[in-house]
Amino acid sequence: MKSPRVSLVGAGPGSSDLITRRGFKVLQEASIILYDALVSEELLNEIDITIPKICVGKRCGEHSFTQDNINKLIVEKAYTYGHVVRLKGGDPFVFGRACEEIEYASSFGIPVTVVPGVTSAIAVPSSQGIPVTRRGISSSFWVMTATKKDGNFSEDLKFAAKSSATLIILMGVRKFHEIANEVTKYRNPHTPFAIIQNGTLQKETCITGTLNMSNSIQDQLNISLPGIIVIGNVVAEHPSFFEEELQRVLHSNF
Numbered sequence: 001m002k003s004p005r006v007s008l009v010g011a012g013p014g015s016s017d018l019i020t021r022r023g024f025k026v027l028q029e030a031s032i033i034l035y036d037a038l039v040s041e042e043l044l045n046e047i048d049i050t051i052p053k054i055c056v057g058k059r060c061g062e063h064s065f066t067q068d069n070i071n072k073l074i075v076e077k078a079y080t081y082g083h084v085v086r087l088k089g090g091d092p093f094v095f096g097r098a099c100e101e102i103e104y105a106s107s108f109g110i111p112v113t114v115v116p117g118v119t120s121a122i123a124v125p126s127s128q129g130i131p132v133t134r135r136g137i138s139s140s141f142w143v144m145t146a147t148k149k150d151g152n153f154s155e156d157l158k159f160a161a162k163s164s165a166t167l168i169i170l171m172g173v174r175k176f177h178e179i180a181n182e183v184t185k186y187r188n189p190h191t192p193f194a195i196i197q198n199g200t201l202q203k204e205t206c207i208t209g210t211l212n213m214s215n216s217i218q219d220q221l222n223i224s225l226p227g228i229i230v231i232g233n234v235v236a237e238h239p240s241f242f243e244e245e246l247q248r249v250l251h252s253n254f
């Protein structure tokens with residue numbers, strides 16, 4: 001009988017070399033890996049081919065696992081294989097439903113450890129040169145999803161928009177235009193934003209602009225790709241704003 005245990009490991013924001021050293025070590029010690037769809041294939045390819053790997057994410061092809069299914073699978077595989085590594089995108093505790101998995105496994109007396117990961121909420125803007133705080137510009141940031149379970153805007157979006165914090169919105173690309181409209185109720189329509197998709201991966205894209213441009217931007221977005229919306233004056237640190245400013249200065253000379 002294998003002794004069951006579970007490690008919840010943060011895989012980092014995307015690029016396979018952005019997992020922590022501890023995370024990678026634990027991954028190599030896995031008896032089986034249950035991973036989310038946003039986990040890089042390159043990272044999985046670095047792990048011994050004989051270790052079974054099952055994709056349990058919502059974007060994993062034709063199989064769609066409910067959270068209930070995933071909880072049960074973790075426990076079942078821990079009894080069959082021993083050490084289950086539950087590999088999650090970013091950090092397990094940032095919109096990762098890690099608590100539900102820990103509680104379920106623990107209710108069977110299975111020991112669970114957590115290996116933190118680099119969250120996409122900070123690393124993805126960072127990879128585009130956008131600081132989430134900057135002295136004199138923004139002294140805090142607010143990481144959130146824009147909508148609640150029922151699809152309505154979360155009150156947090158309003159509170160965050162009313163503050164001077166940098167807004168970092170996960171899982172919001174589909175509703176970008178509506179989010180921008182909501183934020184514009186409390187912030188200047190010329191506030192800069194960035195939408196970064198497939199962050200830290202080779203196919204990373206970044207669209208920048210100001211909130212009043214949101215309508216035309218929505219059509220340019222591929223809503224099936226993971227993306228992060230950053231709103232706030234720190235976004236003006238992105239190189240595209242230097243180019244814009246340069247163009248403005250050049251043209252004003254004629």
Ligand SMILES: C[S@@+](CC[C@H](N)C(=O)[O-])C[C@H]1O[C@@H](n2cnc3c(N)ncnc32)[C@H](O)[C@@H]1O
Nearest residue numbers: 014090091094119120170171198199226227228
């Ligand atoms: C369920 S949340 C999980 C977040 C994760 N636990 C973390 O700490 O990064 C998934 C959302 O994170 C964002 N995300 C994750 N990886 C991303 C990436 N490489 N590029 C852009 N957005 C990403 C997207 O908003 C995506 O819909």
